[in-house]
Amino acid sequence: MSKYNYDTVVEALDDLRKRGYTEGFSLRPYCLECPQLQLELGAREFKIDEVHRFEDASSPDDSSVVYAISSDRGMKGVLVDAYGTYADSVTSEMAYKLKIG
Numbered sequence: 001m002s003k004y005n006y007d008t009v010v011e012a013l014d015d016l017r018k019r020g021y022t023e024g025f026s027l028r029p030y031c032l033e034c035p036q037l038q039l040e041l042g043a044r045e046f047k048i049d050e051v052h053r054f055e056d057a058s059s060p061d062d063s064s065v066v067y068a069i070s071s072d073r074g075m076k077g078v079l080v081d082a083y084g085t086y087a088d089s090v091t092s093e094m095a096y097k098l099k100i101g
Contacts, residue, residue, distance in 0.1 A: 023077025043097040046071045
């Protein structure tokens with residue numbers, strides 16, 4: 001459990017950026033992609049430092065999760081995703097790493 005608690009996704013992203021999580025990651029079926037750096041990280045090349053879940057009580061379909069991610073290459077960034085959006089479209093290794101599905 002993280003020692004950081006946020007009320008909104010924006011609040012989480014702002015604080016994570018201040019703490020050095022500056023890159024933006026996109027989830028691909030077999031990796032995380034960092035378009036700004038033209039880089040792909042396989043499941044064994046990154047770790048999840050923090051996970052922050054946000055649920056909209058009025059619209060459960062609007063739930064999202066923010067991952068704070070670091071890699072052995074020295075970069076830190078975030079991945080923002082809706083709950084379960086990619087559960088069927090990623091490899092089992094990536095699903096396990098992100099604990100989705």
